[in-house]
Amino acid sequence: MQEEAGTQLKLIINLIKNGKALFKPMRFSGNHVSFHRLLGFRRAVPSNRKTIEYFKKFVLSCHAVCGEIDIINGSLAAFLPPKYIVPRKVWRHPWRRSYHKRRKTNWENDPYYCDVIKEIFPYNNGRRLFDIMDLSVFDFLMGNMDRHHYETIVSFENYTYPIHLDHGRGFGDSSKNENSILAPIYQCCLFKYSTLKSPILFEPHLKAIDHRLIIVLKTLRECLKKQGKSLKDIFHLEKDYDRGHQVLSNSQV
Secondary structure (H helix, E strand, O other), rough: EEEEEEEEEEEEEEHHOOOEEEEEEEOHHHHHHHHHOOOOOEEOOOOOEEEEEEEHHHOOOOOOOOOEEEEEEEEEOOHHHHHOOOEEEEOOOOOOOOOOOOOOOOOHHHHOOHHHHHOOOOOOOOOOHHHHHHHHHHHHHHOOOOOEEEEHHHOOOOOOOOOOOOOOOOOOOOOOOHHHHHHHHHHHHHOOHHHOOOOOOOHHHHHHHHHHHHHHHHHHHHHHHHHHOOHHHHHOOHHHHHHOOOOOOOOOO
């Protein structure tokens, strides 16, 4: 079933035992990375990468979606329990954008905007304002400028973190850093020490990954030189081996 909300194509997938998931075929890396990797916040809904076949059965001609004939990749994100089981409250993000070329929001015009927010519930006590700082880092690393709402679980009142939903606009332009996403931090100058001490990787491990990646690429280059192999001899499409494509042995090449 197609989900009508938003600007991008989304499908609601019905699972066994009344479960549901949301399939996004476009710009899905943000949802996938936010759950599996980013900062270890564990505040995003479970999401995984999924390949769907015969996508032409689901998509009308008015939807332009990139894929390979009848196969397309996307993110499959689990639905949260219904609100009658786990009541949640939707909050407007205090640093949401106006999405208007000429009309700006208060935070875009007032450098002391945070002083106003500090006096307003639920940001005037507890952890909520600090969690907004976390959320701004989370969005900045992904380049997600589309954070207009967030949700919390009602039963925990103001002693719970925001649930990180909808990261479809993340990882768009890799050449641009949108510093305005960090407005909560540079206007409030507040930050959680625990977040500062929780990097994605320690520096030695990050350097090790860079070094190992060079070795991987070097190994592949050596394969290309070996016996005059071509790119097609080494790199195979997933659709080939998923459908029983036979990998040739050296004696058959």
